[in-house]
Amino acid sequence: MSSDREVSDREIDAWVIGVGPGNPKQITVEAVDAIRRLDGVILLDKGESTASMRRLRTDLLDEYAPDTTVLVVADPPRDRRPEDYAAEVRRWHAARVDAIAEAVDRFPRPAGRAPVVGFLVWGDPSLYDSTLRLVDALAARPGWAVTVHVVPGVTSASALAAAHAITANRIGRPVHITTGRRLSETAATGEDQIVMLDGAEAFRGAARPDDTIYWGANLGTPDEVLISGPVARVADDISAARADLKSRVGWVMDIYLLRRPDAD
Ligand SMILES: C[S@@+](CC[C@H](N)C(=O)[O-])C[C@H]1O[C@@H](n2cnc3c(N)ncnc32)[C@H](O)[C@@H]1O
Numbered sequence: 001m002s003s004d005r006e007v008s009d010r011e012i013d014a015w016v017i018g019v020g021p022g023n024p025k026q027i028t029v030e031a032v033d034a035i036r037r038l039d040g041v042i043l044l045d046k047g048e049s050t051a052s053m054r055r056l057r058t059d060l061l062d063e064y065a066p067d068t069t070v071l072v073v074a075d076p077p078r079d080r081r082p083e084d085y086a087a088e089v090r091r092w093h094a095a096r097v098d099a100i101a102e103a104v105d106r107f108p109r110p111a112g113r114a115p116v117v118g119f120l121v122w123g124d125p126s127l128y129d130s131t132l133r134l135v136d137a138l139a140a141r142p143g144w145a146v147t148v149h150v151v152p153g154v155t156s157a158s159a160l161a162a163a164h165a166i167t168a169n170r171i172g173r174p175v176h177i178t179t180g181r182r183l184s185e186t187a188a189t190g191e192d193q194i195v196m197l198d199g200a201e202a203f204r205g206a207a208r209p210d211d212t213i214y215w216g217a218n219l220g221t222p223d224e225v226l227i228s229g230p231v232a233r234v235a236d237d238i239s240a241a242r243a244d245l246k247s248r249v250g251w252v253m254d255i256y257l258l259r260r261p262d263a264d
Helices: 029-036 051-064 085-106 131-140 156-164 180-189 231-248
Strands: 011-018 040-045 069-074 116-121 145-151 175-179 192-196 212-217 225-230 254-259
Touching: 011 029, 011 131, 029 051, 029 116, 029 145, 040 051, 040 085, 051 116, 069 085, 085 131, 116 131, 131 145, 156 192, 156 212, 156 225, 156 254, 175 180, 180 192, 212 231, 225 231, 231 254
Parallel strands: 011 116, 011 145, 040 069, 040 116, 175 192
Antiparallel strands: 192 254, 212 225, 212 254
16 A cells, blocks of 8 residues: 655554464464565564574465565563663663664665564463563654554463363363462462463472373474373473473473362
């Protein structure tokens, strides 16, 4: 679509697109449509992503939009043990927005309209992902005109429930989505917990031995591993599977649901 109006260099149509948690078939038709309409993609390389995780996104582009422009933005370095944690997070956050702004400045601009720029997000953009926050921060900067659209994706939480063929909640009950770091704050409620971002096996300290854990790693990839059972019985199997994935595949991303045996 072209128009005669003046388009500023700082105007973009930003599409934040969830592409699923690892299985290239777990991408929605809406996401494919959106990818095909992009002028290009800004790939945020968040450091923790390994080559094979990056490959999922580049393979999707090769398949659905082979001619699109791809700009890779490296995540700026972050001090993980700063004296002033809040100040360091603010500085790092601003540096990430700067990096995106620089990439947008390098973006080829179509005549007469704002470029349509995609951000491909692992899983779903609404869960434990900062892309939308960064794009919103760019939109809030003076002089920028950013229209933000979001396309939902399959989250690893639903991929986990599907892989184990379970519901995420018990009848009429809540399910709490949290991180390994904060599991101890809510595990004692006895409600179901879905735990992401747990590199330290927080279930060992926070769960009861007879809680059932439904665990999944590298879901949707050829190296997917599923383990379920009472925590006391399967905790060591989970540790062994994590170590095996790390040495054999080079990366492990795992998620689990903890369920206290009783109600239902
Ligand atoms: C930064 S969060 C991103 C979550 C993502 N936005 C989503 O909707 O799944 C990364 C965490 O998601 C979970 N995760 C993502 N992909 C996964 C996969 N294929 N298998 C298992 N866990 C996964 C893990 O808990 C991992 O630590």
